[in-house]
Amino acid sequence: MAQSLAIIPDRCTGCVQCELACSWVQTGTFQPSKSLIRVSVFDEEASYAPYTCLQCDEAWCMTACPVNAIAIDESNGAKVVIESLCVGCHLCTIACPFGTVFTLPETDKAAKCNLCGGEPACVMACPTDAIEFVEQETAGNWFESWGERVNSKYVDAMAVENGDS
Amino acid sequence: MSKHHVIIGGGPAATNAVETIRQMGDAGDRITLVSDEPAHSRMALPYWLCGSIPREHTHTGDEDYFSRLNVDARIGARATALDTQKNTVSLDNGDTLDYDNVLIATGSSPLDPPIPGTDLPGVQPMWSLAHTQLALDTADGMDQPRVALVGAGFIGFIVLNAMFKRGWKLSVVEREGQVLPRMLDAASASFVESWLGSQNVDVHTGTTVTEIQAAGGGSKVVQLSDGSSIEADLVIIATGIRANVGLVDGSGIDVDQAILVNNRMQSSVPNVYAAGDVAQGPVLYSSQPEVHAIQPTAVDQGRVAGANMAGQDVTYPGSLLMNVVDVCGLQCASFGNWNDESAEAITISNPIENIYRKLLWTGDQITGAIFTGRPNDMGMLTDVGMVKGILQTQTPLGAWKGYLSENPFDIRRAYIAAGVAQKLTGATLLGRPTRPRGYRFGNAQPVARVNDAHALFADTRPK
Numbered sequence: 001m002a003q004s005l006a007i008i009p010d011r012c013t014g015c016v017q018c019e020l021a022c023s024w025v026q027t028g029t030f031q032p033s034k035s036l037i038r039v040s041v042f043d044e045e046a047s048y049a050p051y052t053c054l055q056c057d058e059a060w061c062m063t064a065c066p067v068n069a070i071a072i073d074e075s076n077g078a079k080v081v082i083e084s085l086c087v088g089c090h091l092c093t094i095a096c097p098f099g100t101v102f103t104l105p106e107t108d109k110a111a112k113c114n115l116c117g118g119e120p121a122c123v124m125a126c127p128t129d130a131i132e133f134v135e136q137e138t139a140g141n142w143f144e145s146w147g148e149r150v151n152s153k154y155v156d157a158m159a160v161e162n163g164d165s
Numbered sequence: 166m167s168k169h170h171v172i173i174g175g176g177p178a179a180t181n182a183v184e185t186i187r188q189m190g191d192a193g194d195r196i197t198l199v200s201d202e203p204a205h206s207r208m209a210l211p212y213w214l215c216g217s218i219p220r221e222h223t224h225t226g227d228e229d230y231f232s233r234l235n236v237d238a239r240i241g242a243r244a245t246a247l248d249t250q251k252n253t254v255s256l257d258n259g260d261t262l263d264y265d266n267v268l269i270a271t272g273s274s275p276l277d278p279p280i281p282g283t284d285l286p287g288v289q290p291m292w293s294l295a296h297t298q299l300a301l302d303t304a305d306g307m308d309q310p311r312v313a314l315v316g317a318g319f320i321g322f323i324v325l326n327a328m329f330k331r332g333w334k335l336s337v338v339e340r341e342g343q344v345l346p347r348m349l350d351a352a353s354a355s356f357v358e359s360w361l362g363s364q365n366v367d368v369h370t371g372t373t374v375t376e377i378q379a380a381g382g383g384s385k386v387v388q389l390s391d392g393s394s395i396e397a398d399l400v401i402i403a404t405g406i407r408a409n410v411g412l413v414d415g416s417g418i419d420v421d422q423a424i425l426v427n428n429r430m431q432s433s434v435p436n437v438y439a440a441g442d443v444a445q446g447p448v449l450y451s452s453q454p455e456v457h458a459i460q461p462t463a464v465d466q467g468r469v470a471g472a473n474m475a476g477q478d479v480t481y482p483g484s485l486l487m488n489v490v491d492v493c494g495l496q497c498a499s500f501g502n503w504n505d506e507s508a509e510a511i512t513i514s515n516p517i518e519n520i521y522r523k524l525l526w527t528g529d530q531i532t533g534a535i536f537t538g539r540p541n542d543m544g545m546l547t548d549v550g551m552v553k554g555i556l557q558t559q560t561p562l563g564a565w566k567g568y569l570s571e572n573p574f575d576i577r578r579a580y581i582a583a584g585v586a587q588k589l590t591g592a593t594l595l596g597r598p599t600r601p602r603g604y605r606f607g608n609a610q611p612v613a614r615v616n617d618a619h620a621l622f623a624d625t626r627p628k
Binding site: 064066084087088101103121139143146 | 565578597
């Protein structure tokens with residue numbers, strides 16, 4: 001069963017506990033810059049949204065890897081970096097069109113959300129249930145409505161600024 | 166009726182085609198693969214060269230892999246002739262193979278520039294498994310080999326980075342006025358050059374090698390057209406590559422710089438396919454077919470070719486030019502039409518940190534981009550992939566162009582608002598989820614790794 005993290009941005013308070021939890025369990029440090037989930041501010045909504053790998057069907061990172069160091073965890077469909085195989089060529093970081101594969105400077109190896117083996121720390125850490133562990137098909141559902149709201153408010157604001165309305 | 170697919174080559178295009186045929190084709194289909202070197206990934210060779218992986222880690226298939234996929238693998242054999250009338254391929258061992266479909270995935274070879282002295286021992290390209298072994302043999306026993314790299318292109322720089330990690334003494338010669346001339350513009354290249362200076366790599370641009378002379382004890386002197394010279398134990402020639410199209414010479418198959426293919430990877434003879442460095446096919450951001458001699462294009466073209474050879478109808482939207490190279494610790498990446506002089510450019514740079522970011526616009530679409538920066542700073546860390554997503558989906562950004570002009574480091578909001586992530590959700594190359602790949606070195610298994618802290622965290626958090 002393919003699973004993924006779904007985001008409910010309206011519930012996000014921007015507390016970045018997901019980033020702290022992720023960096024802790026993935027790298028052993030409390031350092032948001034090493035988190036594999038990243039919270040962004042969206043001014044138009046006066047709100048925040050965490051963003052991370054959808055474990056997408058195409059798996060651009062996996063197909064781009066020259067040494068097959070990214071593979072599917074059959075238990076939940078997560079695309080997982082096999083650190084012992086990763087040579088550090090960075091190709092996956094530019095091949096992923098979602099921008100959710102990173103390089104960890106300490107190891108010079110790729111790092112991405114691996115769903116923590118089925119118990120995502122970010123989900124456990126979120127105090128407002130803004131991140132849910134769901135069936136993969138529904139994980140990207142928030143993009144459309146959230147994107148449209150952010151877009152229309154920005155466009156309207158620009159129109160006001162430019163004196164168009 | 167079952168078919169016989171002949172695959173010529175052992176690189177990523179070839180193995181991905183094989184796997185795709187097995188996933189999407191008739192179980193009774195026969196596959197024969199012909200490759201003079203073991204199936205391997207050229208991208209991985211520098212990591213063997215730098216000592217971080219063993220030779221076998223560069224391999225992308227072994228005997229067990231081919232037997233599992235029921236492939237008759239002729240490793241060590243070379244295809245010498247193609248007869249498109251009789252549908253046969255001749256091999257150098259005297260065998261002749263009949264085919265229903267043939268995939269030419271013979272890759273490319275390094276250019277051999279007309280420089281006197283390139284035949285000296287210790288002067289070589291760095292392109293194959295054999296070349297890598299040769300370079301390691303030359304350096305064996307030397308404390309700090311002195312290396313001259315002729316050519317400061319993408320390939321030269323991957324090799325440069327590997328040798329830098331080894332601690333070897335490095336000099337680079339580039340004919341053009343800047344390093345990475347087919348990947349970076351002059352301004353970002355100047356950052357790379359100053360970075361290389363700070364890393365004690367000797368850079369000579371705007372000059373050519375006139376001769377390589379033997380000096381005593383195996384060392385060589387590389388003479389440059391500006392009158393200077395470089396002493397080296399090892400000289401690597403990396404002045405460019407050309408497609409290995411020799412096999413189709415005289416076959417009537419259309420060839421320009423490489424074998425011309427349509428969006429199903431078919432050549433002008435429909436049951437002759439080509440993929441990877443030897444193919445010149447559809448690209449995003451141009452109506453003219455181009456050769457994109459890069460790993461992701463080889464993989465995608467190999468998969469599309471394999472799907473069509475297997476009888477499916479899969480079309481390729483076109484490849485996106487993208488390169489990323491670690492230049493001794495400074496990351497450089499470029500995408501699409503990064504060198505389009507007619508495009509409108511938004512550039513932001515920080516010469517102290519060597520951060521450079523250029524977004525090239527055609528109307529309200531990003532059609533090219535250049536990045537440099539250290540891997541742990543904002544120049545590279547957060548959103549290079551999102552720019553790739555914007556390019557790949559060819560999404561107009563409308564009013565967000567103005568936003569990005571002022572905030573080029575804040576791609577994420579524009580990316581979400583313009584609906585790029587939404588377009589990519591569920592998008593696949595072959596019309597279905599990608600299957601697990603067939604070979605991993607040492608049979609390594611995908612296990613999600615988490616720190617010990619995870620158990621502590623899971624056990625102690627408030628319920």
